[in-house]
Amino acid sequence: MMAVLTTLLLTGGLIFFLGGAVGILRFPDFYARLHPAGKLDTMGLLLTLGAMALYTAAGGRLGDWLTAIKILLIVALVFITSPTATHAIVDAGVRAGLSPWMREDEGTEHDLAA
């Protein structure tokens, strides 16, 4: 039972990681690419590490639980640092004066630096 659940979570996480990698290649510009890069990775990490924590905790001994809690602490760390890093990258783009890709048929131009 635990093995099935872990496998499902791991597979789901890997699909998100794959989506992140494909997204970086497919999306049109620097800013759009950050969406799959920064966030699908976070989701993939949550699922894969969640699977590992579950699998470890299933051992049932105290040491196993401590290891599971440590893994969850890693998830918490990533949930704080990942948006910060993503924001730093976006900010670097804005400071360098790169304007985002927009659809041509929408017309209106936006100036990020304004």
Added chain:
Amino acid sequence: MTHPVAPGIRSRFGLSFWLTFIICMITWLVLSGMFDLFHTGLGALSSFGVAWINGHNFAPGAGLGRTLGQWARFAAYVPWLVWQIWRASLHVLILTFDPRMMRRINPRIVSFKSRLNNEMGLFILANSITLTPGTITVFASVFGRFTVHTIDDASAEGLPGKMEERVARIFEA
């Protein structure tokens, strides 16, 4: 930034000190995983040191009861946030593998003024927006002006709306 220390937690060994000590000690025990006298003793010693120097920072300004309430409401906010992240992640994942992706996305820069008025609330809102796939906070000022990059119309729709409301609720009362 300096906060005036609220009355009642002024004493060095007040409740604030002990809460800091207990949290440090739990962290130590979880990370070390050794429960013999020597290792727990080291942990107690360093936890004491941290709480001695830093204990009053646990409840800056607002007072201890309020801070604890905020922590509790923040803890209630996290599961909701994870649920939002999960929903939005699926949306971006489907977008990524869609052959007609280039016709479905519509990147935009959305600006809005947040009604949150404290820095921690703005920080949590900015990070929550960035964590949710489809939206990235480009800029957030201390006065609540937000600039957000959104990937498509569905992601832009929810801004700031419900998320801001939830964050505001953490700091209520």
